[in-house]
Amino acid sequence: IQSKLPEVSTSIFSVMSGLAAAHQALNLSQGFPDFESDPKLIALQHKAMLSNKNQYAPMPGIFDLRKEISKKMELLYGVSYHPETEITVTAGATQAIFTAIAATIKKDDEVIIFKPAYDSYEPSIRVFGGKVISYQIDPETFEINWVEVEQLITSKTKMVIINTPHNPSGQIMAKNDMKQLERILKGTNIVLLSDEVYEHIIFDGEQHQTAALFPALAERTFITASFGKTFHNTGWKVGYCLAPSNLMAEFRKVHQFNVFSVHHPTQVALAQYLKTPTNYLELNSFYQKKRDLFLSLLKESRFKFVPSKGTYFQLLNFKEITSESDFDFAMRLTKEQKIASIPISVFNKHHLDTHVLRFCFAKTDDTLKKAAEILCNI
Ligand code: PMP
Ligand code: GLN
Numbered sequence: 001i002q003s004k005l006p007e008v009s010t011s012i013f014s015v016m017s018g019l020a021a022a023h024q025a026l027n028l029s030q031g032f033p034d035f036e037s038d039p040k041l042i043a044l045q046h047k048a049m050l051s052n053k054n055q056y057a058p059m060p061g062i063f064d065l066r067k068e069i070s071k072k073m074e075l076l077y078g079v080s081y082h083p084e085t086e087i088t089v090t091a092g093a094t095q096a097i098f099t100a101i102a103a104t105i106k107k108d109d110e111v112i113i114f115k116p117a118y119d120s121y122e123p124s125i126r127v128f129g130g131k132v133i134s135y136q137i138d139p140e141t142f143e144i145n146w147v148e149v150e151q152l153i154t155s156k157t158k159m160v161i162i163n164t165p166h167n168p169s170g171q172i173m174a175k176n177d178m179k180q181l182e183r184i185l186k187g188t189n190i191v192l193l194s195d196e197v198y199e200h201i202i203f204d205g206e207q208h209q210t211a212a213l214f215p216a217l218a219e220r221t222f223i224t225a226s227f228g229k230t231f232h233n234t235g236w237k238v239g240y241c242l243a244p245s246n247l248m249a250e251f252r253k254v255h256q257f258n259v260f261s262v263h264h265p266t267q268v269a270l271a272q273y274l275k276t277p278t279n280y281l282e283l284n285s286f287y288q289k290k291r292d293l294f295l296s297l298l299k300e301s302r303f304k305f306v307p308s309k310g311t312y313f314q315l316l317n318f319k320e321i322t323s324e325s326d327f328d329f330a331m332r333l334t335k336e337q338k339i340a341s342i343p344i345s346v347f348n349k350h351h352l353d354t355h356v357l358r359f360c361f362a363k364t365d366d367t368l369k370k371a372a373e374i375l376c377n378i
Contacts, residue, residue: 004126004127005123005126005127008123011119012119012342012343012346013029013030013031013119013342014030016029016030016330016334016340016341016342017029017030017340019331019334019335019340020334020340023334023335023338023340024338025333025334025335025337025338025339025340026338026339026340026367026370026371026374027340028339028340028341028359028360028361028363028367028371029330029334029340029341029342029358029360030342030360031167031229031234031311031312031313031360031362032228032234032235032360032362033232033234033312033362033363034362034363034364034367035232035363035364036232037231037232037233038231038232038273038279040273041231041233041269041270041273041279044268044269044272044273045265045266045268045269047269048264048265048266048268048269049265051268053264053265053268054264054265055264056260056261056264057089057261057262057263057264057267058261059252059255059256059260059261060087060088060089060252060255060261061087061088061089061090061240061261061262061267062089062264062267062268062271063083063084064267064268064271065089065267065268065270065271065274066083066084066087066088066089066240067083067271068270068271068274068275069081069083069087069089069240069242069274070082070083070086070087071274072274072277072280073212073242075277076208077210077212077213079210079212079213079218081212081242082245085245085248085249086242086243086244086245086248087240087241087242087248088240088241088248088251088252088255089238089239089240089261089262089267090224090238090239090240090241090255090259090262091237091238091239091259091262091263092226092228092234092237092238092239093195093197093224093225093226093228093229093239094120094237094239095237095239095255095258095259095262096222096224096225096239096240096241097120097121097124097193097195097224098120098124098258099241099251099254099255099258100193100222100224100241100243100251101121101124101125101128101130101159101193102124102128102254102258103247103250103251103253103254104158104159104191104250105125105128105129105130105158105159106128106129106130106158107128107129107130108129108130108131108156109129109130109131109156109157109158109159110130110131110132110133110154110156110157110158111125111130111131111132111133111157111158111159111160111161112133112134112135112149112152112153112157112159112160112161113125113132113133113134113135113160113161114134114135114137114144114161114162114163114166115134115135115136115137115347115348115349115352116137116168116169116344116347116348117134117161117163117347118163118167118168118195118347119346119347121161125159130158130159131156133152133157134349135148135149135152135349136348136349136352137169137171139348139352139354139356142166142169142171144177144180146177146180146181146183146184149180149181149184150184153184153188153190157188157190158189158190158191159190159191159192159193160181160185160190160191160192160193161192161193161194161195162181162192162193162194162195162211163194163195163196163197164194164195164196164198164208164209164310165198165199165201165202165208165309165310165311166310166311167197167198167311167313168311168313168315168342168344168347168358169313169315170307170308170309170310170311170313170314170315171309171310172202172206172208172209172309172310173209174209175207175209177209178209178211178213178214178217179214181214181217182214182216182217185216185217185220186216190220191220191221191222191247192211192217192220192221192222193221193222193224194210194211194217194221194222194223194224195224196208196210196211196223196224196225197224197225197226197229197239198229198310198311198312199225200229200230200280200281200283200284201229201283201284201287201310201311201312202284202309202310203284203287203288203291203307203308203309203310204288204307204309206309206310208310210223211223212242218244219244220244220247221242221243221244221247222241222242222243222247222251223241223242223243224239224240224241225239225240225241225242226238226239227239227240227270229312230280230283231270231273231279231280232362236263236266237262237263238262238263238266238267238270287312287361287362290312290361290362290363290365290368291307291308291312291314291361293365293368293369294314294359294361294368294371294372295307295314297368297369297372297373297376298316298372298375298376300376301372301375301376301378302318302320302321302378303316303317303318303321303375303378304316304317304319304320305317312360312361312362313358313359313360313361314358314359314361315344315356315357315358315359316341316356316357316359316375317354317355317356318355318356318357319355321378325343325345325353326343326344326345326353326354326355326356326357327343327345327346327353329343329355329357330342330343330357333357333378337374337377337378338374339371339374339375341357341358341359342357342358343357343358344356344357344358359371
């Protein structure tokens with residue numbers, strides 16, 4: 001067949017995790033914890049499996065889980081998403097992103113994305129014939145010039161995709177960024193996809209600026225979220241999508257023929273687990289401690305960094321260590337020093353190389369200490 005995605009090869013996450021395994025390296029590349037999910041949550045899933053919850057769940061997700069997600073949005077942000085018509089449970093955020101794009105994008109539609117960008121956006125747009133319009137975020141300051149973004153909008157712009165807290169930079173959208181975006185999109189037919197998978201991992205007392213808080217955004221936005229990131233079980237692949245009912249109706253038309261519904265016992269367990277808000281409210285301080293430990297141990301290293309503001313990723317600049325490309329350096333570190341990371345040029349426009357690697361600190365303190373020891377000797 002003629003490839004629909006000729007430019008796509010194996011994802012960097014598979015490449016680096018594969019290399020880490022082959023070389024028995026510490027794996028701080030792909031974003032997942034090296035510790036277990038709460039045994040209480042695992043027990044809830046086990047219980048659901050023993051209680052006859054092993055057949056198809058309802059297409060949009062079990063009502064109890066949608067109700068708990070709705071209550072969480074009310075509690076955290078004072079916004080209302082109706083469980084019946086505005087919330088759908090998905091097979092991770094990846095499927096929510098793909099389905100939102102599939103429901104919206106036709107051939108030649110333009111989609112504005114911000115680089116560095118999570119790797120699934122671009123192929124998901126292209127596979128439906130959409131055209132990716134990239135805006136490169138300033139690699140030094142990570143600031144977005146909204147006047148420049150506005151200039152990228154044409155009559156063909158169908159969607160804008162944002163991600164806050166941002167993978168891989170660890171930056172967050174400020175209230176003013178969201179206000180600027182709201183100003184630009186107000187009065188247009190442009191749909192917003194707001195990828196908020198790290199909403200519960202944000203540091204130093206900052207507030208997550210969900211698109212749901214901005215009325216002129218909320219009315220046009222698919223918000224995507226991931227329980228894997230929040231409850232330390234990325235392998236369960238359960239997430240969800242929030243959107244106003246007109247958008248959600250289109251989303252579900254695709255969702256029902258994409259997966260139809262997702263893992264039933266996990267939904268039962270998550271619904272129960274969400275009833276205790278501390279289960280997600282404590283995540284910020286949990287990960288802030290890990291970020292602070294990792295960075296305090298790296299003080300003596302030759303890497304330069306600005307502390308991550310959110311996500312469980314930390315960028316480390318290696319300009320003073322070597323002039324190798326980030327890709328070559330990441331490969332060499334994995335093979336020779338036994339520590340794996342992600343070169344971030346793969347997420348940049350024209351693969352711009354800023355000599356920066358991404359390290360995942362969703363790791364036990366012991367792993368972080370071992371990692372820092374290696375990095376301090378480089
Ligand atoms: N968006 C971003 C920004 C991510 O980092 C990830 C990786 N977790 C996803 C989406 C996909 O999430 P999930 O694993 O739930 O599919
Ligand atoms: N979101 C994870 C990361 O950024 C990886 C997810 C994946 O492997 N597809 O590392």
